[in-house]
Amino acid sequence: MIHFLYKVRLFLVLPVFIAFVSILVFLFCDPFKIVRKYDNYSGYKVNLEYVTMSKFDEKYQKERYDSFIFGSSRVLGFRASSWQKYLKQDSHVYVFSAYYENLTGFYNKLKYLDSLGIPIKNSLVLIDPDLTFEVVDYESKGFFAVKHPNVSSNTWFHFYLAHISAYFTFSYQKQMYSELLGLTKEPVQSGAIRDIDKVFDPLTNEFSCPNVDSYIEKLDSNNYFFTNVYRFPTILDENIIKENKIQPDFRKILEEIKEIFMKHKTEFKIIISPLYSQIRFNNSDMDVLYDIFGENLYDFSGRNFITVSKYNYYEHSHYRPHVGDTILKLINQHN
Amino acid sequence: MLFNSVSFAIFFIFVFFFYWFVFNKSLKWQNIFLAVCSYFFYGCWDWRFMFLLGFSTFLDYFSGLQIAESKTSFKKKFWLILSVGINLAFLGFFKYYNFFVESFAQLLLSAGFTPHMTTLNIILPVGISFYTFHGLSYVFDIYFGKIKPTRNWIDYSLFVSFFPLLVAGPIERATHLLPQVEKTRVFNYSKAVDGLRQILWGLFKKIVVADNCAELVNTIFNNHENYSGSTLVLGAMLFAIQIYGDFSGYSDIALGTARLLGFELLQNFRFPYFSRDIAEFWRRWHISLSSWFRDYLYFPLGGSRGSMAKTIRNTFVIFLVSGFWHGANWTFLAWGGLNALFIMPSIVFKTNRKNLDTVAEGRMLPSVRESFQLITTFCLASLAWVFFRAESITDAFFYIKRIFSESLFQRPDVISGKVLLIVVVFMVIEWLGRQNRYALEKLTLKWNRYLSWSFYYLLILAILCLTGSEQQFIYFQF
Secondary structure, three states, X not given: OHHHHHHHHHHXXXXXXXXXXXXXXXXXXXXXXXXXXXXXXXOOOOOHHHHHHHHHHHHHHHHOOOXXXXXXXXXXXXXXXXHHOOOOOOOOEEEEEOOOOOHHHHHHHHHHXXXXXXXXXXXXXXXXXXXXXXXXXXXXXXXXXXXOHHHOOOOHHHHHHHHHHHHOOHHHHHHHHHHHOOOOOOOEEOOEEOHHHOEEOOXXXXXXXXXXXXXXXXXXXXXXXHHOHXXXXXXXXXXXXXXXXXXXXXXXXXXXXXXXXHXXXXXXXXXXXXXXXXXXXXXXXXXXXXXXXXXXXXXXXXXOOOOOOHHHEOOXXXXXXXXXXXXXXXXXXXX | OOOOOHHHHHHHHHHHXXXXXXXXXXXXXXXXXXXXXXXXXXXXXXXXXXXXXXXXXXXXXXXXHHHHHOXXXXXXXXXXXXXXXXXXXXXXXXXXXXXXXXXXXXXXXXXXXOOOOOOOOOOOXXXXXXXXXXXXXXXXXXXXOOOOOOOXXXXXXXXXXXXXXXXXXXXXXXXXXXXXXXXXXXXXXXXXHHHHHHHHHHHXXXXXXXHXXXXXXXXXXXXXXHOOHHHHHHHHXXXXXXXXXXXXXXXXXXXXXXXXXXXXXXXXXXXXXXXXXXXXXXXXXOHHHHHHHHHHHHOOOOOOOOOHHXXXXXXXXXXXXXXXXXXXXXXXXXXXXXXXXXXXXXXXXXOOOOOOOOOOOOOOOOOHHXXXXXXXXXXXXXXXXXXXXXXXXXXXXXXXXXXXXXXXXXXXXXXXXXXXXXXXXXXXXXXXXXXXXXXXXXXXOOOOHHHHHHHHHHHHHHHHHOOOOOOOOHHHHO
């Protein structure tokens, strides 16, 4: 046994040394911006929820945020400044976003705000028919989707470990060097926007991609959409989800969300995202949502004037900010 | 707690040290400790199912004693039927209830009735098929007089719940594992090193091979209607590699872990893709399940001793039951049925026991004839895997139909150089080690330490840097 342990120890000397050096490199380079605090996270491959939560924790006392947008990376379609126009002048907007955000993620953030005693005067909630009521395995999505420990059951150890492991994977290194060497020229790669083109507003955390917008505008827009045709698969028909997505557990969470809004007397609007796939909930799920949120629910999913046009999208997953502007105008006219 | 997780590594280091350094003086305490750790391991998935495991263990333990003590064959049979009946009832309820309800409703619907049936939101207890079969083999062996029942509850609990094999096998036999549980275990240096080596190879198979294939396989199978025939062929073949890497990787980790604790588990895989016909493939794939069905179903049904018609019937029965064991879906039944069809020529012409040795034994490369046989067997196995992987029978037929179209001769739409390189390296190493229990067993023995350690470091580096996105083991759902 002693001999065995001695050999194991000997064998592990090199890996432990390399791991130690690697961790030092990680701490020094801080590739995902999670080791030190930064004023600006724009242009880096970051965990969206980490950026959202750490900036919020840093600034909420000073900025006195009271109006919040909640959603997945599709908040890209909503500008804080556009929403601000429809709010009282002294409102302070903050955008909460996270990759693959589902209902539990949004609920945990709302509870977090409530536990801090922050007033929630206005709220805009984006529901994605293909995501919000899914049980997401965040671990398998990648480090950028690992949940922030303040709004999940994750520990900081787990959070950092996931990031460190991701940094040393072949796929990350390959992508990093491709971007550094300028081998990825187009701002939209593999159906997603390049990290170096992502911009976060330091105050509102509005998430946008001005470079991509100007790229699209500079070129003849037909040209962009023509050359990127594979990002826009042909949608033949409206895509109604057959099975009921809102299970009893989710319904309970939805009711608790409404209770928090009632408690804070929040002016809230729930928007069902207009997705390019024209996916929409079935009638049973829609009934549940209407039953709970009533006239605060605005459905832009399925086949409609937004979803039939690819010009409203960066790629099949994310809609562009002018769509958000249109939606905001419509729902505020409605009132 | 997955075998490929940090939490399992920490758990196992804890178990190893307490087992060999704290409880090493007493076999009884070693067994109690391992049983408690096994229940903890199982409870990490869902603590509620620990009671189910406990009940199943108690039922088989008690039935075993009653069978042995019964004076009449009627009483023996009664306890056997009771144990088998309750075990299968649990398995049936958790695994097949919704399937039967839905299938029956579908049948009524097609007959013009409007059924009002409700399915239940049932969570499948992880490993239930495996530990139920452990327990059943124990009761059968006592009934058939192969073993005497143990009177030590702890030993029996450990036999059923031993954590390396609890959730995805190998399906152990009481005749093999129980004597090891009852005997004092001594630490053996070379076995422990061998165990570590097998764990390393298992992790490589799972994390590097299977998980990287999974990314491509999922893309292809989830959008198969958009891909060319050649891409679908690639998808089917990669799934064959994925499921092998995934399941045999799991088995390697289980065997290696058990060996570090002084146990030898049954070999579950013997390089199945180096088989020259489907009969040989089935002697090399998921051996513990195949032999279980052979001993407790095929032989009692008469095996190959009766007429040819009876042999064919028995062969179909075990393949269909084996397919159904995997899950409540018609796709698994079709997979079993298709394999039965593939094996039929060798049953009819009595050539099923022709290839009992290792292919190209003592040679570096196979002959042209052997190569042709290997490729044919792999293609047939891959074709059957399409049913295993597809969401429905319709999907599987659509997938296969699309393969045999003009687009079969196009360049595949989805190709990953990384994945293809991994698969080639993996298959070469497997080929070099095909005469051993696992590929790495003797591969590095003749190398000097620097070379062999460099090779292990390279494997570790690959495991850390070439991680695929999939994490769950496929066979956990069974």
